[in-house]
Amino acid sequence: MPLTVIDHPLVQHKLALLRDERTGSKDFRELVTEVTMLMAFEAMRDLELEDVQIQTPVASMTAKTLSGKKLALVAILRAGLIMVDGILRLVPAAKVGHIGTYRDPETKNPVRYYAKLPSDISDRRVFVLDPMLATGGSAIDAIQEMKNAGASSIKLLNIIAAPEGVARVAAAHPDVEIIVAALDSHLNEHAYIVPGLGDAGDRIYGTK
Numbered sequence: 545m546p547l548t549v550i551d552h553p554l555v556q557h558k559l560a561l562l563r564d565e566r567t568g569s570k571d572f573r574e575l576v577t578e579v580t581m582l583m584a585f586e587a588m589r590d591l592e593l594e595d596v597q598i599q600t601p602v603a604s605m606t607a608k609t610l611s612g613k614k615l616a617l618v619a620i621l622r623a624g625l626i627m628v629d630g631i632l633r634l635v636p637a638a639k640v641g642h643i644g645t646y647r648d649p650e651t652k653n654p655v656r657y658y659a660k661l662p663s664d665i666s667d668r669r670v671f672v673l674d675p676m677l678a679t680g681g682s683a684i685d686a687i688q689e690m691k692n693a694g695a696s697s698i699k700l701l702n703i704i705a706a707p708e709g710v711a712r713v714a715a716a717h718p719d720v721e722i723i724v725a726a727l728d729s730h731l732n733e734h735a736y737i738v739p740g741l742g743d744a745g746d747r748i749y750g751t752k
């Protein structure tokens with residue numbers, strides 16, 4: 545299964561704060577941003593580099609800069625939006641796409657209401673951002689939309705995933721690497737992740 549769990553101590557510490565029901569929206573948003581930036585280090589480990597000649601105040605040297613395919617970040621709305629900010633601080637030239645879906649409360653299936661992707665997404669490495677991977681329905685639908693638009697290099701970043709969702713995404717899109725900060729126990733009868741952190745969108749935006 546193409547799954548990477550980033551269990552760095554800093555990530556685990558921030559995850560404990562994020563999961564805690566006493567954490568309010570302001571801190572929750574900041575923690576999501578911080579965990580996303582830490583995850584990005586691992587998710588972007590294989591970015592290509594090229595040599596450049598530079599002059600430091602002391603000597604000339606051969607340094608490295610990013611080369612190869614440019615990047616695209618795609619947020620699955622609403623909750624994925626907050627993950628974009630952290631990664632844009634690291635790679636400000638990345639283009640950003642948005643896919644709007646919500647889960648139908650009865651069927652738990654994703655309902656798409658919006659999609660806007662970079663027109664050159666086929667030439668870019670794509671990082672799909674959503675804090676939660678539960679049944680996997682939203683991610684599978686969003687990834688299919690990106691593939692239909694020509695994307696071929698796709699990684700999915702979720703802060704917390706359920707085994708059920710990982711298995712479904714891996715079956716539907718085996719070429720997509722899934723990177724998570726935590727793989728939780730299971731889904732409950734409402735398709736919420738256990739222990740999870742509750743409804744990510746509601747906790748980020750203070751809605752119910």
Ligand code: PRP
Nearest residue numbers: 621622623646647678679680681682745
């Ligand atoms: C949440 C979450 C994912 C989805 C995961 O969004 O941010 O997009 O659920 O569930 P799944 O893997 O079963 O599809 P939600 O539908 O609550 O919408 P929101 O972000 O607008 O609150």
Ligand code: URA
Nearest residue numbers: 678736737742743744
């Ligand atoms: N969406 C969330 O925000 N949380 C879950 O646990 C499952 C879906």
